Amino acid sequence: MTKKDYYHVLGLSRDADSEEVKKAYRQAALQHHPDRNPDNKESEEKFKEAAEAYEVLSDPEKRQRYDQYGHAGLSGTGFHHFTDVDDIFASFGDLFEDFFGFGPSRHARGRGHRGGDLSAEVSVTLEEAFAGCEKKIEVARLEKCDACHGSGAEAGSSRRSCTRCHGSGQVTRNQGFFMIATTCNVCHGAGSVLENPCRECKGEGRKKVHKKLSVKIPPGVDTGTQLLLQREGEAGLEGGEKGDLYVFIEVQPHERFIREGHIVHTKLPISFVQAALGGEVEVETLDGGRKIEVPKGTETGGKIILEGLGFPDLRRKERGDFVVHFEVKIPRHLTKKQEQLLEEFALLSGEKAERPKKKGFFS
Secondary structure, eight states, X not given: OOOOOXXXXXTOOTTOOHHHHHHHHHHHHHHTOTTTSTTOHHHHHHHHHHHHHHHHHTSHHHHHHHHHHGGGGGTTTTOOOOOSHHHHHHHXXXXXXXXXXXXXXXXXXXXXXXXXXXXXXEEEOHHHHHHOEEEEEEEEEEEEOTTTTTSOBOTTOOEEEOTTTTTSSEEEEEETTEEEEEEOTTTTTSSEEESSBOTTTTTSSEEEEEEEEEEEEOTTOOTTOEEEETTOSOOOBTTOOOOOEEEEEEEOOOSSEEEETTEEEEXXXXXXXXXXXXXXXXXXXXXXXXXXXXXXXXOTTOEEEETTXXXXXXXXXXXXXXXXXXXXXXXXXXXXHHHHHHHHHHHHTTOOOOOOOOOOSOO
């Protein structure tokens, strides 16, 4: 799915300052807030788009990379792809309180928080991108602590319900059409407090680990192609679901083939005799060797197109073309017999072809 331009999403010019970005997001969040648009999928999507745009444009480093490289430039920045409304409230709860004077909404009462999304890069050869392959990658991510099973509590102890919010994580009150929910200042939204934190994870419930994963690369990928590995991101908190892993592809340059979308180009050197007389030659393609006919009188820059031998399309069962560009090679060193034959050819063609006379030493 094509991503929208983040400046367009918030109605901003590309030179907007941080205050303008914050103001634009406040307006978009208020307009498309789920409590104002119940059961409205279109508003919910715009609410998520605005949050995604704000996350990038409010961060100087992410914004700089986005301005320079677009969406592909956000790889490796810790960029968060919001998948649901609760995820936004969990990330921007304090910001909503700053915006509106109250917390997220009735939608954010659940204590579980989705884990963060991660990104990784995979480099493949042109042949691997053409045929598809499987690659091994290693990612560093937060996973559920084995010692406390994600609870954050030391073995033999447990969490106790927060007496301030009675386990809800929020303190609510009514104001107009909103049900105002402010984050509990005692448990900070967790709904419970630790009596004895786990020594392994320091009460976090998660630990950083290095995980090896296998990624299937489909035929037809190109540099910038983004693959989604669902639930391969970081572990959630308080029973929340795992985040996702986004894998960005980089295709290495090739010494013989040049790719332009689904079209592949190659140069094929031929002798001046083959160029003049034509004939059958073999050219190497991504599918192996192919016999082709060189037309008589071919010049450097001439080409033939082999239909359907280019790159596969990721979305359709089609392939691009393979273009062979001829390059006529003129020999630098000729035997006397070859020179004699060329002189005869020149005479027959009405050309004057005399070999330069060798000069003596004193000349």
